[in-house]
Structure formats: C-alpha cells, structure tokens
Amino acid sequence: MYKEILKHVTSKIELTEDEQLEFIGILSEQRIAKRQFLIEPGQTVDCEYYVVKGCLKAYYLDEGGNKHIIQFAVEDWWISDFEAFFGNLPAQLYVEAIEDSVLLGINRDTLETLYKRISKFERFFRIKTTNAFVALRGRILSSLQKSNKERYLEFCQTYPEIEKRVPNYHIANYLGIKPESLSRLRKEMF
Amino acid sequence: MYKEILKHVTSKIELTEDEQLEFIGILSEQRIAKRQFLIEPGQTVDCEYYVVKGCLKAYYLDEGGNKHIIQFAVEDWWISDFEAFFGNLPAQLYVEAIEDSVLLGINRDTLETLYKRISKFERFFRIKTTNAFVALRGRILSSLQKSNKERYLEFCQTYPEIEKRVPNYHIANYLGIKPESLSRLRKEMF
Numbered sequence: 179m180y181k182e183i184l185k186h187v188t189s190k191i192e193l194t195e196d197e198q199l200e201f202i203g204i205l206s207e208q209r210i211a212k213r214q215f216l217i218e219p220g221q222t223v224d225c226e227y228y229v230v231k232g233c234l235k236a237y238y239l240d241e242g243g244n245k246h247i248i249q250f251a252v253e254d255w256w257i258s259d260f261e262a263f264f265g266n267l268p269a270q271l272y273v274e275a276i277e278d279s280v281l282l283g284i285n286r287d288t289l290e291t292l293y294k295r296i297s298k299f300e301r302f303f304r305i306k307t308t309n310a311f312v313a314l315r316g317r318i319l320s321s322l323q324k325s326n327k328e329r330y331l332e333f334c335q336t337y338p339e340i341e342k343r344v345p346n347y348h349i350a351n352y353l354g355i356k357p358e359s360l361s362r363l364r365k366e367m368f
Numbered sequence: 369m370y371k372e373i374l375k376h377v378t379s380k381i382e383l384t385e386d387e388q389l390e391f392i393g394i395l396s397e398q399r400i401a402k403r404q405f406l407i408e409p410g411q412t413v414d415c416e417y418y419v420v421k422g423c424l425k426a427y428y429l430d431e432g433g434n435k436h437i438i439q440f441a442v443e444d445w446w447i448s449d450f451e452a453f454f455g456n457l458p459a460q461l462y463v464e465a466i467e468d469s470v471l472l473g474i475n476r477d478t479l480e481t482l483y484k485r486i487s488k489f490e491r492f493f494r495i496k497t498t499n500a501f502v503a504l505r506g507r508i509l510s511s512l513q514k515s516n517k518e519r520y521l522e523f524c525q526t527y528p529e530i531e532k533r534v535p536n537y538h539i540a541n542y543l544g545i546k547p548e549s550l551s552r553l554r555k556e557m558f
Binding site: 238240241246248260261264265270293297298300301303304307308309310311312314315316318319322323 | 460504506
C-alpha cells in the first residue's frame with residue numbers, strides 16, 4: 179500500500195526509516211467506487227489525495243449544467259479541490275472516480291505539523307507545487323498558441339496513461355474541444 | 369532597497385540577522401525603463417524577480433501578432449517567465465516594464481544553494497508557489513463561472529493597485545474581454 183508513495187517522495191527527498199514511518203503514520207486510506215464522489219461542492223476539504231490505484235476527474239459544473247474538467251489523476255498523482263484545500267474554503271469542484279480507486283489522504287493540519295517536525299517535506303511539496311504551477315501555466319499557453327490537433331497530440335504524449343483509460347469525450351472536455359471535433363481529429367490521425 | 373523584500377520574506381519565515389544578510393547577498397539589482405524588456409522569447413531565463421518599485425506585464429505574442437497578457441506585477445510581487453525559469457527552458461513570454469522599474473533578481477542555481485544552506489527558504493517559496501498556483505486555478509474557474517462584469521469587479525477588488533496604474537485595454541486583455549466591452553461595463557458601473 180505504501181510502497182508507491184514512499185518511492186514517489188524519496189525520488190525528491192531522502193528520508194530515514196523513522197521519517198518514512200512517521201510519514202506513513204499520517205496517511206489515511208480511502209477507497210472509492212467508480213462514479214462515487216470524493217469531494218462535492220460546498221464540502222470542507224481537509225485533505226489532498228495521492229492515487230495508489232484508479233483514475234479520477236475534478237470538474238466544475240456551471241450554472242447551465244455544463245461540466246468543465248479541470249484535472250485528471252491516475253496512479254502516482256495527487257488530486258483534490260486545491261483552492262479549497264490550500265485556502266481552507268468550501269469546495270467548488272466535484273472530484274469523482276472514473277474507476278474504482280484507492281487513495282491516501284493527507285490532512286492539512288497534520289501536514290503543517292509534519293513540516294515542523296521534518297522540514298524536508300517543505301522541499302518535497304515545494305517541488306510538487308512548482309511542477310503543478312508550471313503545468314497549469316503551460317496549459318494556458320498551449321490553449322493560446324496551439325491548434326486543437328497539436329493540443330490533443332501533446333495530451334497523448336504527456337499523459338499516455340490517461341488517454342488510454344479515459345473516455346474521449348472527457349479528454350475533449352478537458353481540452354475545451356467539441357467531442358465531434360475530437361472524433362474528426364482522431365479519424366484523420368489514426 | 370532591501371527593506372521591502374526582507375519584510376516580505378519575514379512575514380512568512382523567521383530569519384536571523386546573518387540569514388537576512390546571506391539572503392540579501394544573493395540578490396542582484398536590475399533597473400529597467402518603461403517599455404523596455406526584462407525578458408524576450410528565446411532567451412535563457414536564470415532569474416525570477418521581486419518588484420521593489422514599478423509595474424510590469426508578462427505576455428505571449430501569438431502567430432497572428434495578438435498579445436495575451438498572462439500576468440501583471442507591481443511592488444511586492446514576483447515576476448518572470450516562470451515555465452522557463454523553473455523548467456530551465458527558453459523563454460516564451462515577453463516581460464515588459466509598464467513603468468520605470470527596480471527589481472531584485474534571484475538566480476535559479478544560487479537559490480538552490482540557498483535552500484541547502486537555509487532550509488527555511490524551502491518553506492517560504494513553497495508558500496509563495498502554492499499561492500500562485502491557487503490564484504491561477506482561481507482565475508481559470510472565474511473565467512468559467514463569472515460574467516465579465518463580475519470578473520472585472522473581482523479584478524478591481526483583488527488588485528486595486530494594478531487597476532489604478534495599468535491602462536484599461538491591458539486589463540481587458542488580461543481578462544480576455546474586448547476593450548470596447550470593458551469600456552461599456554465601466555460606463556454602466558461608474
């Protein structure tokens with residue numbers, strides 16, 4: 179259960195065996211079935227989640243009932259409603275399982291205590307957050323500078339695991355492309 | 369020159385006098401006149417910059433010659449081409465001074481050495497990057513859920529200093545609203 183997350187963390191920071199045990203001690207396992215919600219709008223969001231197994235999506239449902247997928251997550255990724263988690267605000271997003279999923283949650287206050295006890299985790303989460311920030315900026319730039327075809331290809335290259343496991347209309351939604359346009363693109367390409 | 373940045377940093381982490389001196393020692397002052405470029409596409413980006421005085425914009429120029437403003441910065445903010453800086457990639461953005469500006473640059477490699485010597489800076493930059501990530505996610509969500517009028521009001525409330533100092537057509541560009549629509553909105557409001 180903890181092998182993957184330890185590998186994930188120790189790829190960025192070195193941890194003694196005691197530190198590894200202390201880290202594992204603050205994780206809470208959560209299992210969630212396909213189509214079930216991990217987070218719903220209005221909820222308090224105390225945790226961010228590492229995906230041990232499964233696949234999830236985070237999306238915003240606008241007033242017209244239109245879904246806007248903000249993020250996918252598969253094994254070795256983190257997911258939450260991050261604005262709500264970091265800002266201590268009510269959730270605005272749904273986080274829903276696309277497959278049966280196993281997650282490890284970290285509570286915000288417990289994480290703050292961990293930072294005080296083992297400051298190396300500041301480094302780990304600084305690096306993770308920086309990567310997430312850069313990816314998000316990159317996504318905005320991509321939408322400005324690339325054609326739909328280029329953006330779909332980029333998505334397939336960057337997230338091959340997600341492309342295999344997530345329905346195409348979800349990917350179209352994430353990219354802000356109409357599903358029928360993505361179908362046409364795929365026909366041209368394959 | 370260094371009073372503001374020390375106040376800025378010590379609002380998040382405590383530093384001894386020696387640590388403050390060490391931090392100041394790695395900063396490089398840069399003065400840039402109105403309409404001059406701090407960064408241009410294709411350049412290597414080794415620094416991120418703290419604004420001591422002035423006002424700048426970071427933007428992407430697409431193939432059609434259309435400008436897309438990604439970020440503004442005034443006193444007490446940080447600016448760079450962050451994808452390029454963090455990813456050690458050539459710049460894609462222009463960073464241009466809207467007013468004569470005074471900046472303090474931090475070099476990426478020097479910052480990495482600072483992290484090793486004074487690990488509290490991992491915490492400082494983790495908090496700063498988290499805030500930037502949350503603001504960017506918030507901006508994406510705002511564009512999905514709010515009217516142009518609501519987004520302009522939100523901008524004025526969140527960034528009153530920028531609203532005062534930046535031409536309206538820049539703000540329209542940043543919000544992805546046509547300048548004439550913003551003019552109409554402002555007439556209705558004031």
